[in-house]
Amino acid sequence: MAATASRSEAVKKLQRREAWRRRIPLLPALLFTIVVTQVPFLFSLWYSLTEWKIVPPEPRQFVGVDNYVDLFDSRFFREAVWTSILMTVFAVLLSVILGTLIALLLDRKFFGQGFVRTLLITPFLIMPVVAGLVWKNQMYSATFGVFNWVIEGLGFDRIEFVSRWPLWSIVIVLVWQWTPFMMLIILAGLQGQSASVLEAARVDGASPRATFFQITLPHLRPYLELGVLLGSIYLIQVFDHVAVITGGGPGSTNVPYFVFQRSIGGGWQFGLASAYSIVVVVASIIIATFGLRVLSGLLEGEDPA
Amino acid sequence: MAEVRYENASRIYPGSEIPAVNELNLDIDDGELLVLVGPSGSGKSTALRMLAGLEFVDQGSVYIGENDVTLSPPQDRDIAMVFQNYALYPSMTVAANMGFALKQQKVPKAERMERVREAARILDLEEYLDRKPKNLSGGQRQRVAMGRAIVRKPQVFLMDEPLSNLDAKLRVQTRTELADLQARLGVTTVYVTHDQVEAMTMGHRVAVLKDGVLQQADRPRTLYSKPVNRFVAGFIGSPAMNLIDTDVTSEGVAIGTLGLTLDPSVSSALTAQDDREVTVGVRPEHLKLSTAGLPGEVTVVEELGSESFVHVTVEHRGEPLVLVVRDAGETTTTRGDIVHVDVAGPTHVFENGGARLGE
Numbered sequence: 001m002a003a004t005a006s007r008s009e010a011v012k013k014l015q016r017r018e019a020w021r022r023r024i025p026l027l028p029a030l031l032f033t034i035v036v037t038q039v040p041f042l043f044s045l046w047y048s049l050t051e052w053k054i055v056p057p058e059p060r061q062f063v064g065v066d067n068y069v070d071l072f073d074s075r076f077f078r079e080a081v082w083t084s085i086l087m088t089v090f091a092v093l094l095s096v097i098l099g100t101l102i103a104l105l106l107d108r109k110f111f112g113q114g115f116v117r118t119l120l121i122t123p124f125l126i127m128p129v130v131a132g133l134v135w136k137n138q139m140y141s142a143t144f145g146v147f148n149w150v151i152e153g154l155g156f157d158r159i160e161f162v163s164r165w166p167l168w169s170i171v172i173v174l175v176w177q178w179t180p181f182m183m184l185i186i187l188a189g190l191q192g193q194s195a196s197v198l199e200a201a202r203v204d205g206a207s208p209r210a211t212f213f214q215i216t217l218p219h220l221r222p223y224l225e226l227g228v229l230l231g232s233i234y235l236i237q238v239f240d241h242v243a244v245i246t247g248g249g250p251g252s253t254n255v256p257y258f259v260f261q262r263s264i265g266g267g268w269q270f271g272l273a274s275a276y277s278i279v280v281v282v283a284s285i286i287i288a289t290f291g292l293r294v295l296s297g298l299l300e301g302e303d304p305a
Numbered sequence: 306m307a308e309v310r311y312e313n314a315s316r317i318y319p320g321s322e323i324p325a326v327n328e329l330n331l332d333i334d335d336g337e338l339l340v341l342v343g344p345s346g347s348g349k350s351t352a353l354r355m356l357a358g359l360e361f362v363d364q365g366s367v368y369i370g371e372n373d374v375t376l377s378p379p380q381d382r383d384i385a386m387v388f389q390n391y392a393l394y395p396s397m398t399v400a401a402n403m404g405f406a407l408k409q410q411k412v413p414k415a416e417r418m419e420r421v422r423e424a425a426r427i428l429d430l431e432e433y434l435d436r437k438p439k440n441l442s443g444g445q446r447q448r449v450a451m452g453r454a455i456v457r458k459p460q461v462f463l464m465d466e467p468l469s470n471l472d473a474k475l476r477v478q479t480r481t482e483l484a485d486l487q488a489r490l491g492v493t494t495v496y497v498t499h500d501q502v503e504a505m506t507m508g509h510r511v512a513v514l515k516d517g518v519l520q521q522a523d524r525p526r527t528l529y530s531k532p533v534n535r536f537v538a539g540f541i542g543s544p545a546m547n548l549i550d551t552d553v554t555s556e557g558v559a560i561g562t563l564g565l566t567l568d569p570s571v572s573s574a575l576t577a578q579d580d581r582e583v584t585v586g587v588r589p590e591h592l593k594l595s596t597a598g599l600p601g602e603v604t605v606v607e608e609l610g611s612e613s614f615v616h617v618t619v620e621h622r623g624e625p626l627v628l629v630v631r632d633a634g635e636t637t638t639t640r641g642d643i644v645h646v647d648v649a650g651p652t653h654v655f656e657n658g659g660a661r662l663g664e
Contacts, residue, residue, distance in 0.1 A: 194390065194392060196388045196389075196390055196392035197392045197393075197394060197395070199357075199359050199379075199386075199388070199392065200386065200388060200392040200393075200394075200453075201394070201405075202358075202359070202378070202379045202380060203357060203358075203359070203379045203380070203384060203385065203386045203463075204380075204385075204405050204406035204409060204453075204457075205379075205380035205406055205409040205410060206380070206405070206409050207409070210409060214394075214397075214405075215394055215396070218395075218396030218397075219395065219396060221396075
């Protein structure tokens with residue numbers, strides 16, 4: 001008996017040592033993550049429960065959940081939330097649809113395929129601020145813009161795109177940047193589809209239309225979901241485009257830009273702004289949870305039947 | 306139901322000089338199960354896909370019944386195909402998989418369900434109709450793929466190595482079931498396999514292909530007893546036929562010191578050909594261990610229970626040569642024994658180019 005007890009002790013000790021051998025290499029990364037994300041988050045959480053103005057300087061006061069109450073009462077905040085939703089939904093849906101169409105075209109063999117694919121991916125690689133500047137000054141601009149050059153060439157009057165359709169001006173740039181991302185995800189899905197399944201459909205007499213809607217689209221479903229969720233997580237946080245293109249012009253102030261306006265952008269209400277950002281974080285976490293669930297479902301994979 | 310005919314049908318893949326299938330001529334009767342067999346790269350799958358309409362026919366034509374289908378798309382050929390990996394539609398249930406083709410033909414739902422159920426009954430799949438393919442075992446998936454084909458009641462079944470993803474035991478069992486099913490339904494079937502045992506056991510006729518060229522299409526027994534050339538002789542039969550290169554002398558041909566008595570048709574062909582070298586073929590069961598004959602040393606004994614195969618190293622043209630000899634199941638021969646090998650059955654003689662000599 002004593003022998004077995006000491007034996008199981010020894011096994012436990014080995015298991016513990018093995019567990020720590022796995023954990024130790026992860027510790028530096030974990031510490032770093034905690035320092036740069038979790039600590040500031042706790043500060044934000046604390047600030048969001050205080051009233052704290054810097055201009056004019058006032059002492060920080062604990063006010064409980066007052067900021068949150070104010071926030072849901074605020075018409076401007078509700079408008080910003082609505083703008084965020086519109087911006088995200090339109091940008092994600094349009095880029096998924098466009099990305100799918102382009103992926104379907106790219107999935108067939110043609111001369112110069114690699115080159116075309118690289119060109120199509122480029123918008124995704126451009127910094128958001130640069131994309132915003134390029135579109136604002138070279139595409140939309142009433143004075144120098146390509147669009148107005150074409151419009152004038154056709155004999156129409158110049159249009160101030162950005163001030164006329166502030167939200168859409170931003171959505172179009174977002175779609176331009178995010179279509180390549182969606183295209184890549186969908187293309188991976190298309191290339192993961194078994195060629196013989198498509199051949200079986202041909203032999204079974206399915207039209208190209210029926211094949212797409214009854215076989216390819218269900219196969220792409222997890223990829224589309226992944227694209228929508230990842231796109232939503234990123235696009236709900238869009239700041240650069242808004243700042244550069246409209247500067248929060250009418251109907252284009254989304255929540256991140258609103259938070260900026262209320263804090264370092266001139267409002268100097270750090271307590272209130274912290275409350276806004278906490279709300280955004282919570283919303284993002286909810287979306288991300290769904291996203292991760294879909295992602296893990298995708299990694300388990302459909303059995304190649 | 307219909308006959309199938311290949312007429313000088315060739316397929317040349319783009320960028321390749323050599324045809325994958327070269328001037329194939331083949332007639333398949335109504336209700337026949339024809340097996341296309343050959344090593345990998347022999348063009349057997351390509352030939353099947355040409356019939357399916359999944360590969361272009363670059364030259365010649367393909368007929369199903371009276372119709373020239375050479376340029377028809379797959380959906381206009383009234384064929385059903387079973388793929389090696391089954392190619393089930395992963396997002397659909399078993400029932401939807403089996404009814405998919407009927408749905409495309411706009412068959413009313415009630416009739417569709419009736420036909421799916423009937424096929425499921427035949428294949429013992431009734432309790433799995435609501436499952437997705439990923440929740441089925443390999444054997445069940447194979448049956449769903451079969452079901453998808455038989456639901457359609459097509460003119461021709463095309464099967465591309467349908468059993469090669471099953472384990473050995475299930476493969477043998479399914480082989481018999483499949484042959485039985487085909488006979489009951491009486492649908493013309495073209496079946497591709499690389500497994501010559503499968504070909505011999507299932508095919509009404511077997512067509513052997515090599516490098517895209519049809520070598521021989523015959524009943525299994527004829528293929529076995531009268532192979533038209535050296536390749537077919539070596540490919541059909543397990544263990545393979547002993548093939549021995551030897552010189553023609555005035556006395557005829559010999560393996561080592563063992564002179565062979567030849568069929569008169571072979572002897573006359575030999576003199577007429579005046580070939581310096583020929584290949585002699587003897588199947589293992591047509592050799593025996595005896596007290597007299599060609600002496601040699603036993604190197605391996607493969608005991609299979611009902612029979613055993615003894616590998617004997619003999620001397621031929623001054624060099625060692627291994628002959629495989631069939632012996633009784635309860636053989637007492639062991640490695641290292643010195644034995645004598647004698648011929649106890651028909652021999653085959655192939656000329657230098659590989660073609661059969663004599664009858």
